[in-house]
Amino acid sequence: MNRLQDKVAIVTGGAVGIGAACARRMAEEGATVAILDRMDDSGRELAGELVGLGHHARYLHADVASEAEVAHAIDEVASLFGRLDVLVNNAGIAGTDKPTHELTEEEWDRVQAVNVKGVFFCTKHAILHMRRAGGGSIVNLSSIYGLVGAADVPPYHASKGAVRLMSKTDALLYARDGIRVNSVHPGFIWTPMVHGFLSGHGGDLDEQRRQVGALHPLGHMGEPDDIAWGVVYLASEESKFITGSELVIDGGYTCR
Numbered sequence: 342m343n344r345l346q347d348k349v350a351i352v353t354g355g356a357v358g359i360g361a362a363c364a365r366r367m368a369e370e371g372a373t374v375a376i377l378d379r380m381d382d383s384g385r386e387l388a389g390e391l392v393g394l395g396h397h398a399r400y401l402h403a404d405v406a407s408e409a410e411v412a413h414a415i416d417e418v419a420s421l422f423g424r425l426d427v428l429v430n431n432a433g434i435a436g437t438d439k440p441t442h443e444l445t446e447e448e449w450d451r452v453q454a455v456n457v458k459g460v461f462f463c464t465k466h467a468i469l470h471m472r473r474a475g476g477g478s479i480v481n482l483s484s485i486y487g488l489v490g491a492a493d494v495p496p497y498h499a500s501k502g503a504v505r506l507m508s509k510t511d512a513l514l515y516a517r518d519g520i521r522v523n524s525v526h527p528g529f530i531w532t533p534m535v536h537g538f539l540s541g542h543g544g545d546l547d548e549q550r551r552q553v554g555a556l557h558p559l560g561h562m563g564e565p566d567d568i569a570w571g572v573v574y575l576a577s578e579e580s581k582f583i584t585g586s587e588l589v590i591d592g593g594y595t596c597r
């Protein structure tokens with residue numbers, strides 16, 4: 342229960358899904374958790390839940406596609422809690438599922454603004470505070486589709502490939518500061534985003550869930566906690582010799 346004792350952590354997109362699971366498990370392990378999101382009702386509810394359980398948590402509104410909002414939120418977290426040790430760049434969107442030649446510039450740019458620029462903005466404004474703290478851990482949520490391709494959602498695939506290499510670049514840039522940077526690559530996890538993605542294709546949702554689950558050698562989709570515990574590990578001192586690495590949590594999807 343003390344793997345993250347006395348650490349201050351930010352989780353972007355922390356109101357629901359994988360982000361919410363990360364916030365819960367990190368708080369249980371002793372971290373003070375700041376939840377950043379645009380989903381104010383869900384974010385406040387989760388923060389209230391954690392505080393009610395005796396944990397230290399706070400919700401802050403922030404759109405990661407806005408550098409001004411990101412800078413303000415991260416500075417506020419550091420001011421409120423005195424330091425920043427962990428940044429979980431989880432916020433992301435799937436975007437429009439069209440072949441490349443049918444996509445509009447706006448559809449492409451929206452995904453890059455959240456999934457790529459969001460990671461850039463948050464990392465940029467976290468570094469100073471982590472240097473002041475004497476080090477830290479940045480965990481970037483990429484995807485299996487930052488490692489392999491598929492014939493759908495081109496903007497999403499491009500964005501997650503970018504996050505993978507951004508993680509390696511920043512691992513090299515900030516290693517001397519004691520700041521570790523790693524990427525996590527989930528398979529299909531049953532979250533509101535995946536629910537929405539499958540629903541957008543029409544048809545029987547339960548059957549689609551079964552078919553997508555069958556793409557994983559273990560035979561089913563993952564759960565948000567499957568990812569959250571990996572994030573806890575990378576945020577903790579247990580992973581102190583790991584940086585620039587890829588933690589793949591995908592039920593065997595990328596073994597093929």
